[in-house]
Amino acid sequence: MNIIRRTLEIDAETDARLREMADERGQDVAAVLAEAVALLDSVVDIAGPDIAEDRRRLDDFRKSGTAVPLNEVKDWVASWGSAKELPRPVARRIG
Numbered sequence: 001m002n003i004i005r006r007t008l009e010i011d012a013e014t015d016a017r018l019r020e021m022a023d024e025r026g027q028d029v030a031a032v033l034a035e036a037v038a039l040l041d042s043v044v045d046i047a048g049p050d051i052a053e054d055r056r057r058l059d060d061f062r063k064s065g066t067a068v069p070l071n072e073v074k075d076w077v078a079s080w081g082s083a084k085e086l087p088r089p090v091a092r093r094i095g
C-alpha cells in the first residue's frame with residue numbers, strides 16, 4: 001500500500017471519537033478514517049443531487065398536494081425490526 005501523509009484539522013471531540021473508535025476496533029485512526037471514507041463513498045452520490053428530479057417531484061407535489069408527512073416516515077423507519085413494525089405510510093393530500 002502506498003502511504004501518503006496528510007495533516008487534518010479537526011475539533012477535539014471528533015479527535016476523541018476517532019481515537020475511541022480506533023481503540024474499540026484495535027486499529028489506528030488512519031484505518032478508521034479509511035473505512036469511513038469508503039462507507040461515505042458507498043452511500044453518497046458524489047456527482048451531486050439530481051436537481052431536475054427534485055424539481056419534477058416538487059412540481060408534482062404542488063399540483064397534487066399529496067405527500068407523506070415527515071413524522072409518519074420517521075415513525076415508520078423507527079419501527080423497522082421491532083415486534084410492532086408499522087406498515088409503509090401512504091401518501092395523501094396534505095396541502
